[in-house]
Each structure stands twice: as structure tokens, then as C-alpha cells.
Amino acid sequence: MMKNGETSKLHNLIPALFSILERRLHAVFPIVLTPLFAAALGGVMIVFVGLMALSERARAVVEIDITRGTLQPIPIAIPIFTGRTLSDQQLGLKIADIVSADLQRSGLFRPLDRNSFIERMTDINRRPRFEDWRVIKAQALVFAHVERLPGGRIKTIFRLYDVYAGKQLIGQEFILRKHEHRRAGHIIADAIYQRLTGESGYFDTQIAFIDERGPKHKRIKRLSIMDQDGHNLRHLTSGRSLVLTPRFSPTRKEITFLSYAQGQPRVYLLNPQTGQREIVGDFPGMSFAPRFSPDGNKIIMSLQQGSNSNIHVMDLRTRQLRQLTNSQAIDTSPSFSPDGRQIVFESNRTGTQQLFVMNSDGSNQRRISFGEGRYATPVWSPRGDLIAFTKQLAGRFLIGVMRPDGSGERILTEGYHNEGPTWAPNGRVIMFFRETPGPEGGPKLYTVDLTGYNERIVPTPSFGSDPAWSPLID
Numbered sequence: 001m002m003k004n005g006e007t008s009k010l011h012n013l014i015p016a017l018f019s020i021l022e023r024r025l026h027a028v029f030p031i032v033l034t035p036l037f038a039a040a041l042g043g044v045m046i047v048f049v050g051l052m053a054l055s056e057r058a059r060a061v062v063e064i065d066i067t068r069g070t071l072q073p074i075p076i077a078i079p080i081f082t083g084r085t086l087s088d089q090q091l092g093l094k095i096a097d098i099v100s101a102d103l104q105r106s107g108l109f110r111p112l113d114r115n116s117f118i119e120r121m122t123d124i125n126r127r128p129r130f131e132d133w134r135v136i137k138a139q140a141l142v143f144a145h146v147e148r149l150p151g152g153r154i155k156t157i158f159r160l161y162d163v164y165a166g167k168q169l170i171g172q173e174f175i176l177r178k179h180e181h182r183r184a185g186h187i188i189a190d191a192i193y194q195r196l197t198g199e200s201g202y203f204d205t206q207i208a209f210i211d212e213r214g215p216k217h218k219r220i221k222r223l224s225i226m227d228q229d230g231h232n233l234r235h236l237t238s239g240r241s242l243v244l245t246p247r248f249s250p251t252r253k254e255i256t257f258l259s260y261a262q263g264q265p266r267v268y269l270l271n272p273q274t275g276q277r278e279i280v281g282d283f284p285g286m287s288f289a290p291r292f293s294p295d296g297n298k299i300i301m302s303l304q305q306g307s308n309s310n311i312h313v314m315d316l317r318t319r320q321l322r323q324l325t326n327s328q329a330i331d332t333s334p335s336f337s338p339d340g341r342q343i344v345f346e347s348n349r350t351g352t353q354q355l356f357v358m359n360s361d362g363s364n365q366r367r368i369s370f371g372e373g374r375y376a377t378p379v380w381s382p383r384g385d386l387i388a389f390t391k392q393l394a395g396r397f398l399i400g401v402m403r404p405d406g407s408g409e410r411i412l413t414e415g416y417h418n419e420g421p422t423w424a425p426n427g428r429v430i431m432f433f434r435e436t437p438g439p440e441g442g443p444k445l446y447t448v449d450l451t452g453y454n455e456r457i458v459p460t461p462s463f464g465s466d467p468a469w470s471p472l473i474d
Helices: 004-028 086-106 130-135 181-197
Strands: 037-041 044-049 063-065 074-077 109-111 140-148 154-162 167-176 206-213 220-227 243-248 255-259 266-270 277-282 287-292 298-305 308-315 321-323 331-336 342-347 354-359 374-380 387-393 396-402 410-415 417-423 429-435 443-449 456-458 463-469
Touching: 086 109, 086 140, 086 181, 140 181, 154 181, 167 181, 206 243, 206 443, 220 243, 220 255, 243 287, 243 463, 255 287, 266 287, 287 331, 298 331, 308 331, 342 374, 354 374, 374 417, 387 417, 396 417, 396 429, 410 417, 410 429, 410 443, 429 463
Parallel strands: 074 109, 074 140, 331 374, 417 463
Antiparallel strands: 037 044, 044 063, 140 154, 154 167, 206 220, 206 463, 243 255, 255 266, 266 277, 287 298, 298 308, 308 321, 331 342, 342 354, 374 387, 387 396, 396 410, 417 429, 429 443, 443 456, 443 463
16 A cells, blocks of 8 residues: 555656657557557557546546557546427437447447436536546546527537546537537537547548448449438439549548449549539549549549559649559559648559559659558548558458558458548548458448457448548538
């Protein structure tokens, strides 16, 4: 048993030790949540879970787990949100459940059972009885008041409390349009995620993907869009023509995709809100995998030329096309770095599919993948620190990440046929699709955390492939 003086000395050392460990681990493993992070060193996962900006007496590492390599989620209490009328109260329950589901799905939070709550929260302006929440071991407490305004708009006031410190961490008020109660939940979840992890959230986002229905040999594929949790699904194309590889613009106002309307491969731009679309251009031969540049003014893609394909970039304002690679091979799946200065792509110019990086003008092309297997579909992280990829090795299909120089390769998941990684806007989570075998099988969407844990299926009404994660909604 430590004496009070020894406990105090140890407590005072924690912030300094935390800082030293974080700097040293970052040198070999750059994915860090501050102050909630997981770091891999020598094959052993060291996990720190903590609350941000707590009082001095509560500012401590919650748990260190060096045996399992898994995060210990933060226990968080989310009571039913109050409302002025019965209808408002019912809406408050729905929004509270959305917040709870978002946070739980992240793998970083553990919403507590409401049946265990001692205090019944009834007034948004009343200070909680923190001792009641400490009894059930809640570390954070979320509460909100919801009401409908004239015209149906939704007004939400919410608070986030640090239970151990006994103080408020966040107080916000916002108004949304009618029918946007799910957005209210996502906005609250994002605010909580950012305050307690130090990183931006990703819940108030959308997913563009290919909805697939029907028999395997005659599947109808429609460009579709939904919230990141699978709700509010809308079909953007009819399914009469094959559509592939949807990608969001940086502003989320446009989606580029490939369509085989009238039997010819064409790249389109589509406004998902208005449904307005335009043809980017008719290209000779086949075109593959169009993506936007970070400023949204260009799209990059590969165009087939005989048996080869090369990387091209098009200025959307002038429609001028410029060729960036000129190899007697198949160069495809280009993706810009978030600063727009580099491009990663796949090529079989060395005999097998490998990953290459070049400058945005096509210069300084160099190979970055040197592991076993075939590498494909590289996508640069929004944070710029990693590149996600798919890899085929010994009959297995893997999703992994590596640094832009090719170092630090790590496999996050494997399956029967994994493909099409796309990043959450905070660079913390990857979504992909996985095929299932058999005559009744088909693709399903999944997410996985950068630690390689917390793999989850994304609910869709039917099969889904080729996901693209949007930026945060304004």
C-alpha cells in the first residue's frame, strides 16, 4: 500500500511519462490517439486509455493492457434526453440511442445500461449528482434537451461532463432542419469523440457505394448513398446501366463514378443532392477508378491504351487531359496525397502488382511495396501518414496500411475476398467490402480500426460494394 506522499509523487510523474512514451512510440508507430491511444512496439500492444482535460486529481491513465492488445472502452452514461412535449421526449430517446450506437460502434466507448442509473436527469440546466454516476463507474456523462420549433426544426442543447472531475467539458446548442434528428445524434457523438480522444469524429458523414441486388449471374447495381451507420439509404441511379467506383469530392457536393451507359465506359460527375449529372468526357478505350484531387479541381484516373493503361489527370474547368505515366504495363488506381503533391498508384511494371509513388507531375516514380504478394487499390489517408491497400497472398485477401515510403506495413484484416478500402475523414477507420463464397454469396461492407481490432459489418439492405467515405457534413 502506498502512502499519500508516494501516491502524490507517482501522480505527478504520470503526465511526463505519458509525454515521453508518446514521443518514443510515435517514432515507430505514428498512429496515436491523444490522450487515448494504442501503440504497437515489438509485436506487443501497449494501450493507454484516458480522459482529456480532466482535473489534476482525475488526470491519469485509466488502464494499461500489455497482454491482449485491445482497448478498454471508456464507460459513458447516456440518459434519455429530455423534451418539452411527449413527442419531443420520444425524439430525445431516438437521438440518445443514436449517440450511444455511434460511440459504441467506434470501439472506444462503452455506453452503460440505463437500468443501472441512480439519478434521473430531468433538467438540462441542473448540475448532475456526480457521486451517483461514480457509483456505477461512469467516467463521462452525456445529457441533452430536444424540442421541435415552429416549422418542425429541431433544437438541441447538450452537455458532456467529466464525472471524476465533476465538471462540464462541453456545452453546445444547435438547430437542424426537420427530419434531421439522426444528424443531431451524429453531431453530438462527433463532439464527444473529439473532446475525449483529441481527434475529429466521423459520425456525421455519408457513404457512397454500389447497392447490388438479384441473382449472382444477373445482379442489378445501383449507385447509392447512405449515412455511415447504414440509415437514410437513397439510390442515385436506376440500375439499368453498370456503375462502378464512386468517389466523393472534397466538398461532398459531387460524386465521380464510372458508368457503362449505352455500352461505353464514361466518367460522370453527379450532385447527390439535386441528382444533376454531367459527362466528364468520352475516352477511347477503358477508363478506371476516377478520383478527385484534394482541391476538387481535377480528377485522376487510368485510361487503357491497347493492352496497357496509364495514369492521366484532367482539369475539370478546362477539360484538358494530361498523361502522367508512360509505361508498357498496367498503371491504375491512382490516389492523391492530401496535400496534392504526390500520387500513389498500382502497377505491374515489375512483373507483379506493386505500389508506386510519384510526384503530382508524374516525376520521381518509385516503388514502395516490397513484401510478399500482390498489392492493389492504394488509398492515401486524409491525415497523410498512411496508405491503405489490398493485398493478395497465398490465396488470402488482406487489407493493410503502410507509410508513404513503404515502411511500417501492417495487415489489419483478411477474408475470402477483401477489396476497396476507403478512409473515414479522420484517418482512424477504414471501410472496405468483403465477398462471400457460394451461389448465394455477395459483397458486404465492413469497417476496421487502425489497430486491426473492432471489425464490424455495416448494415445494408442487400449486398454492397465499392464504398467511398464522404468528408464531414457541413
